Amino acid sequence: MKRKKLILILIVALILSVFTAGCGQRDLIEDEKTVTMGLLAGPTGMGAAKLMDEGLDLGENAKLEFKIYTAPDQISADIINGSLDIAAMPTNLAAVLYNRTEGGVLMGAVNTLGTLYILSGEETQIDSISDLLGKTIYSSGQGATPEYILRYILDNNGLNPDEDVNIRFYQEHAEAATQFSQDKGNVVVLPEPFVTSTLMNMDGVKTVLDLTVEWEKATQGKSLPMGCISIRKEFALEYPEALSYILEKYEESIDYVNQNPVQAAALIVEQGILPQEKIAENAIGGSNIVYIKATEARESLEAYYKILFEFNPGSVGGALPDDEFYYSE
Structure with missing residues (x-):
């Protein structure tokens, strides 16, 4: 008797689950x-x-x-x-x-x-934006958001982008990284995944600044x-x-x-x-x-x-x- 009841319960549960699943499969888009x-x-x-x-x-x-x-x-x-x-x-x-x-x-x-970071050579000491004073900054994105983000952060840290640093723009991220590879005493601005690629393939390089963090500081906590x-x-x-x-x-x-x-x-x-x-x-x-x-x-x-x-x-x-x-x- 108990066995029959158990089988009946299982059958009812199966029927209900199939019915419920069928009801839940309404087309979200009915037309082709x-x-x-x-x-x-x-x-x-x-x-x-x-x-x-x-x-x-x-x-x-x-x-x-x-x-x-x-x-x-x-x-x-x-x-x-x-x-x-x-x-x-x-x-x-x-x-x-x-x-x-x-x-x-x-x-x-x-x-x-934000996906932008500043990289330097391992022997270069960069702990803050102010440490970029007098540096050459290799970057891409002239006339676009990477330039505006960089300029805004520099300016909000007391650095004149046109006088206190030397920003050199290139058409491609890879080109900026190549120029930097010959001048690791200075820095390069790169986005991911070029940051990862550069760190994996170029010796003597490190990430020194996260521009997302620097943006948040400059904008009183706004995300980038x-x-x-x-x-x-x-x-x-x-x-x-x-x-x-x-x-x-x-x-x-x-x-x-x-x-x-x-x-x-x-x-x-x-x-x-x-x-x-x-x-x-x-x-x-x-x-x-x-x-x-x-x-x-x-x-x-x-x-x-x-x-x-x-x-x-x-x-x-x-x-x-x-x-x-x-x-x-």
Whole structure:
């Protein structure tokens, strides 16, 4: 008798579990739709590696696809023309596109904080920004955010960027690193993963300053929001539930990458985000990969945009983003 009751209970439990699972599988997108997410190779795209590996079920006729880009201008073109629904990009580019499309591109979340570091030779003593007085600083990013960030930090530490240091700009990060390799008594500004690559491949070099930390000091505790997830407004309005689910799973992917750097590094290489596992593994920690909703990151974003605007209004699209820019679920 007891055995029969146990079997009956198990059968009922199985039926209920199947019924509950079936009820929970409502299509988030009912029509035929390919949602496309664009990612930049490098830290801005690294957090999506787990999501790319696992994929996402949005509905019987809907799917999520990913596209890797090597340059921000490529992403810009595709989100403007509607080829992309969601895109990882520099935060200032999101502001530029918001203005260019008259509100057609929104800020979804910050996904990367500062990735810039200052490296020196092992024999060079640099403990603070003030120690850069009289130094040559090799860097890339002239007329872009790396220059504005560097200048702002120098100025807020009492150094005139045009008189107290000698900033030499180069087109590529690798070129700046090469010049520095011949002059290790001075310093170089590099982002991840070039910091990791340089430390692994160049003898007698060390990281001396984290510009994210220096930015926070200069801005009274504001974070340095350099990378983000942007959303095409049309997509956000038409498929809010699907978007919420994608962002939720993307946040989980970021958590996985940060907590499992070895396994994540393999996925990052497999998905074409970075070329070498060891570089990916060692770069994860310094890449400051995060997930901060737009509404929660707004204060730091606004401070960042204001500073960029003062250097060059064009760096944020000619105007500071208004309230509608910050997507809220």
